[in-house]
Amino acid sequence: xxxxxxxxxxxxxxxxxxxxxxxxxxxxxxxxxxxxxxxxVRVSPEAYNQVIGLYKNPFMGLVxxxxxxxxxxHALNGLRIISVDVWEWANRHQNRLAWAVWILxxxxxxxxxxxxxxxxxxxx
Amino acid sequence: xxxxxxxxxxxxxxxxxxxxxxVAATGExxxxxxxxxxxxxxxxxxxxxxxxxxxxxxxxxxxxxTERILDALHTIKWEQDGSLTFRRSCAHGVCGSDAMRINxxxxxxxxxxxxxxxxxxxxxIEPIQGLPxxxxxxxxxxxxxxxxxxxxxxxxPSGDAPKRERLQSPEQRARFEDTTKCIxxxxxxxxxxxxxxxxQYFGPAAIVNAHRFIFDSRDxxxxxxxxxxxxxxxxxKCRTTFNCTDACPRGIQVTEAISQVKRALxxxxx
Ligand code: SF4
Ligand code: FES
Numbered sequence: 001x002x003x004x005x006x007x008x009x010x011x012x013x014x015x016x017x018x019x020x021x022x023x024x025x026x027x028x029x030x031x032x033x034x035x036x037x038x039x040x041v042r043v044s045p046e047a048y049n050q051v052i053g054l055y056k057n058p059f060m061g062l063v064x065x066x067x068x069x070x071x072x073x074h075a076l077n078g079l080r081i082i083s084v085d086v087w088e089w090a091n092r093h094q095n096r097l098a099w100a101v102w103i104l105x106x107x108x109x110x111x112x113x114x115x116x117x118x119x120x121x122x123x124x
Numbered sequence: 125x126x127x128x129x130x131x132x133x134x135x136x137x138x139x140x141x142x143x144x145x146x147v148a149a150t151g152e153x154x155x156x157x158x159x160x161x162x163x164x165x166x167x168x169x170x171x172x173x174x175x176x177x178x179x180x181x182x183x184x185x186x187x188x189x190t191e192r193i194l195d196a197l198h199t200i201k202w203e204q205d206g207s208l209t210f211r212r213s214c215a216h217g218v219c220g221s222d223a224m225r226i227n228x229x230x231x232x233x234x235x236x237x238x239x240x241x242x243x244x245x246x247x248x249i250e251p252i253q254g255l256p257x258x259x260x261x262x263x264x265x266x267x268x269x270x271x272x273x274x275x276x277x278x279x280x281p282s283g284d285a286p287k288r289e290r291l292q293s294p295e296q297r298a299r300f301e302d303t304t305k306c307i308x309x310x311x312x313x314x315x316x317x318x319x320x321x322x323x324q325y326f327g328p329a330a331i332v333n334a335h336r337f338i339f340d341s342r343d344x345x346x347x348x349x350x351x352x353x354x355x356x357x358x359x360x361k362c363r364t365t366f367n368c369t370d371a372c373p374r375g376i377q378v379t380e381a382i383s384q385v386k387r388a389l390x391x392x393x394x
Contacts, residue, residue: 005163005178005225005250005253006225006228006248006250007228008225008228008229008253008315008317008367009227009228009229010229010315010365010366010367010370011366011367011370012366013364013365013366013367013369013370013379014317014365014366014367016365017317017363017364017365081364084364084379084383085364085383085386085387086383086387088380088383091377091379091380091383092377092380094364094366094379
């Protein structure tokens with residue numbers, strides 16, 4: 001803030017929007033990569049196998065966790081945004097719905113992470 | 125007439141002075157010192173600052189715990205630095221002149237009590253964002269009013285004017301009651317991150333005022349306004365961040381009004 005203007009201090013709504021954008025862009029880039037690597041199978045199956053092989057390391061395993069986290073958040077918050085626009089009650093209680101999104105997100109991640117990381121670090 | 129008024133004023137003055145001493149005597153209104161950190165901007169170059177360059181300046185002010193940011197700004201302007209520039213008219217939350225960003229949130233200076241703003245730390249005051257700054261806390265409101273005019277904020281009934289008043293049931297009135305309260309302060313529009321990055325967006329205030337007529341049973345131009353808001357820069361740009369609802373000094377459910385307009389467009393029903 002020293003030079004420019006201050007950061008706007010808004011409530012949950014704006015930060016949910018920022019998170020929605022960020023996860024949206026992240027998922028978009030994943031899809032881009034995913035479409036490219038899947039398309040590779042038509043070009044050269046060997047190259048495809050090689051690329052998919054690259055994914056099988058702990059680092060990519062963590063990236064995958066992040067990806068799933070982003071997708072789940074984006075999906076849940078997407079439902080919140082839709083309900084805010086179509087349902088008066090949801091509009092008045094968007095704050096509470098934001099908390100519901102995070103709680104459901106934690107539950108989903110708690111189900112997914114142990115299994116996934118078990119795969120990544122424990123081998124098949 | 126004139127003398128009577130002055131007399132009246134002076135007796136009133138005496139009365140308030142009396143009241144003030146009384147209160148001071150019982151020690152009910154506490155005074156304390158606050159630091160106001162104000163974002164300044166002078167369109168003319170001075171010795172220290174280039175023309176139009178923003179900078180922060182701190183002022184120390186003694187205030188009563190009953191006073192508002194506007195009172196502190198007055199104290200600064202009248203006693204410390206006459207060049208400090210801001211808009212205000214009614215000083216009571218009616219005219220919508222003095223929306224500014226106070227401690228990072230859009231508020232009316234005349235409705236923001238200093239004691240509620242963590243006065244132990246410096247309070248930051250900036251012009252509202254997204255409209256061109258003219259000087260200090262004054263922004264050019266013209267783009268804001270241009271959007272407002274575009275949605276045709278006046279009653280457009282069809283047919284001949286009736287001989288008597290246009291009747292409306294309480295239920296019909298209730299549909300747009302909330303949006304009649306707007307004072308066009310621009311706190312909502314300039315709290316919107318979509319508007320900050322795209323000044324073409326109509327913004328919450330224009331949509332609120334369109335809502336006021338779209339859902340008015342006496343008006344017959346709802347679809348003309350809805351057509352305007354169906355534009356690329358219209359209602360679909362809203363990302364429901366709720367900054368506007370939080371900023372509105374009249375407590376209007378701004379985001380809800382915008383959603384109602386979206387729904388009218390989506391369902392083709394008003
Ligand atoms: S809707 Fe509220 S914040 Fe927006 S211009 Fe009207 S009074 Fe100001
Ligand atoms: S001065 Fe009129 S609303 Fe604040």
